Amino acid sequence: MTISTATTKPRLTTSAMIASIAAEGQPTRPAPFGHALAALAERRQDIVGLTADLAKYTDLHVFAKAHPERFYQMGMAEQLLMSAAAGMAREGCVPFATTYAVFASRRAYDFICMAIAEENLNVKIVCGLPGLTTGYGPSHQATDDLAIFRAMPNLMVIDPCDALEIEQAVPAIAAHQGPVYMRLLRGNVPLVLDRYDYRFQLGKAQVVRPGRDVLVVSTGLMTMRALEAAEALAADGVDVAVLHVPTVKPLDEETLLAEARKPGRLVVAAENHSVIGGLGEAVATTLLRNGVTPTFRQIALPDAFLDAGALPTLHDRYGISTTAVCQQIKGWL
Numbered sequence: 001m002t003i004s005t006a007t008t009k010p011r012l013t014t015s016a017m018i019a020s021i022a023a024e025g026q027p028t029r030p031a032p033f034g035h036a037l038a039a040l041a042e043r044r045q046d047i048v049g050l051t052a053d054l055a056k057y058t059d060l061h062v063f064a065k066a067h068p069e070r071f072y073q074m075g076m077a078e079q080l081l082m083s084a085a086a087g088m089a090r091e092g093c094v095p096f097a098t099t100y101a102v103f104a105s106r107r108a109y110d111f112i113c114m115a116i117a118e119e120n121l122n123v124k125i126v127c128g129l130p131g132l133t134t135g136y137g138p139s140h141q142a143t144d145d146l147a148i149f150r151a152m153p154n155l156m157v158i159d160p161c162d163a164l165e166i167e168q169a170v171p172a173i174a175a176h177q178g179p180v181y182m183r184l185l186r187g188n189v190p191l192v193l194d195r196y197d198y199r200f201q202l203g204k205a206q207v208v209r210p211g212r213d214v215l216v217v218s219t220g221l222m223t224m225r226a227l228e229a230a231e232a233l234a235a236d237g238v239d240v241a242v243l244h245v246p247t248v249k250p251l252d253e254e255t256l257l258a259e260a261r262k263p264g265r266l267v268v269a270a271e272n273h274s275v276i277g278g279l280g281e282a283v284a285t286t287l288l289r290n291g292v293t294p295t296f297r298q299i300a301l302p303d304a305f306l307d308a309g310a311l312p313t314l315h316d317r318y319g320i321s322t323t324a325v326c327q328q329i330k331g332w333l
């Protein structure tokens with residue numbers, strides 16, 4: 001059977017796995033993690049980088065090119081990656097172990113728990129494709145990683161918003177004594193927080209934007225969405241405050257409670273994670289334990305295995321696009 005090429009339409013393809021979350025025309029910086037780690041390693045000889053066949057896709061290739069003698073390619077063996085990182089930490093190195101968030105949280109969980117967290121070793125686990133930042137479906141969508149790692153003792157959990165925060169977080173987590181899990185936005189990463197004179201502080205939440213009607217408590221890329229939604233809602237007379245929470249564990253309860261106690265505001269927790277076990281539940285639990293009871297809502301991914309597809313479509317479908325955030329907040333007011 002012959003198919004006429006004259007009537008055959010070309011197949012359109014996109015790279016759903018590494019698609020940028022930046023809007024058209026939005027400022028970005030390339031590979032902020034890789035460049036920040038390479039720069040840090042110029043000053044600190046104890047920094048080493050490891051990956052499980054994903055140097056290019058976690059931006060660790062930038063570090064590998066700058067410091068080839070301190071780069072370790074472990075192959076497709078995440079358990080070995082974490083065990084080797086633990087061994088290097090025992091010898092006085094500060095290993096940055098990179099892979100995808102699904103592989104660290106699901107495949108290598110026991111090795112992280114037993115070899116790293118229980119021993120309180122100085123390993124930094126930095127993982128790409130957190131939450132819904134790939135269109136490749138449940139095999140690569142780490143929609144439950146915060147829930148998994150929040151439950152692990154000794155492990156600090158970080159979810160940076162943009163390129164600026166990643167650059168600032170790298171030396172901060174390296175200086176922290178103990179294991180850290182950090183979500184990673186890779187490739188051309190949006191630049192957002194520079195407009196707000198922001199400076200990352202380990203363990204601290206910060207009010208990025210004040211507002212009288214709504215308080216959005218957000219982490220990761222959802223702080224970017226919250227700030228975009230706040231600007232859009234201002235045109236409708238809705239004044240939205242944004243409290244950015246880059247350190248999900250330990251939670252900055254003091255700042256959260258101080259903001260949530262301000263009267264007359266709807267409190268909305270927003271995260272690129274399942275509605276189960278992430279920032280939203282951490283915020284709700286903290287409020288209830290301290291007798292603070294504002295009207296509370298969550299913007300999060302559903303408790304489900306999500307579809308595959310183009311990221312803009314998926315973000316609209318599952319309620320984490322700027323448009324969807326605006327619609328949900330307006331519906332609750």
